[in-house]
Amino acid sequence: MAKVVVVTSGKGGVGKTTSTAALGAALAQHGQNVVVVDFDVGLRNLDLVMGAERRVVYDLINVTQGIAKLPQALIRDKRLERLALLPASQTRDKDALTEEGVSRVINSLKQMFDWVICDSPAGIERGATLAMRFADTAIIVTNPEVSSVRDSDRIIGILDAKTVKAERGERVDKHLLISRYDPARAARGEMLSIEDVLEILSTPLLGIIPESEEVLRASNLGSPVTFNNPSSAPARAYLDAARRLMGEEVEMTIPTEKQGFLGKLFGRRAA
Amino acid sequence: MNLFNFFKRQGTAPVARDRLQILLAYERGSTRGAPDLLAILREEILTAVGRHVQIDSNRVNVRVDRGEKVSTLEVDIEIPNAVRMAPRRKRAVPMQRSAS
Ligand SMILES: Nc1ncnc2c1ncn2[C@@H]1O[C@H](COP(=O)(O)OP(=O)(O)OP(=O)(O)O)[C@@H](O)[C@H]1O
């Protein structure tokens, strides 16, 4: 049975799109059939992070309006066939996306894939509520920083009120993904600790993604970080998080890049 | 992987810049009223083919790849052999031939 996952946060720029691409790729690397769907109408970027920007023909709104069939709009990843992207529209008319249209597309995607991962726009407006509307599972991306944690709390409330599952009296399965974590700054007490964040949000932890220049490198190249450098710290964090999402028990660690000179040399050669 | 080492040495920013230049050249065109040539070609090809054959929209596949110097447009239309044409003449062609 396909799972619909929303990657959400409330606050902008915390790493939703990065995480959607990396987790989607990681699930595919673990053998799953995955589609990542960009809900950021007017400001699409998932295509860039996935490296598919030159291949976009149709988008989500074209499909909901019947201008294109779903298989025509899906862009298959060149590196891994079982990973696909459904791009967002660049239209300025945000009302072009309707709940009924989204419902139909998600239902069709569920027939074709094991995982439907929806990259939510920031905010709590229509785009964000539509992205979470049909979710079975939510990944709340949080930075260890006050405004991000506060917005996450807000989003958790909305997930418990405005999703189809919530309205049916069921619960959306919620996971916290702490991103851009800097262990050195946390140790110096400059950054909220993992324990603080978990205690405040009381939501189970899916993973801790360290702050890393590998993320920027990967997005420059248009390759999810788990493809681009699978042995890097953020890639290992995302690969583990994907396994947890699949229901596996994986010990929680904060991967670090700390390698000796030789380790780096070999790590690089292996990549 | 060689490619990977190559990028590592050079830094990835030049790749990012090239990718953005290609993308923005195209997006600026299509959002500021300039027609999107690939989209026009796509529509006209489909219309032209549709004049001769009934196209099943499930059997059409369009792929583009926007490059810096060249872009490619691939329009892949499945045309069933049995229902070849919207027939102009009602009589079957072989019958006419044997009659003459
Ligand atoms: N672990 C990380 N280490 C370093 N930089 C990161 C990390 N995660 C994300 N970033 C950077 O943070 C920026 C914002 O990331 P991203 O676009 O994924 O956020 P977003 O939540 O999707 O933003 P928006 O709300 O605008 O959609 C990007 O420049 C990205 O490269």
Ligand SMILES: [Mg+2]
């Ligand atoms: Mg985003």
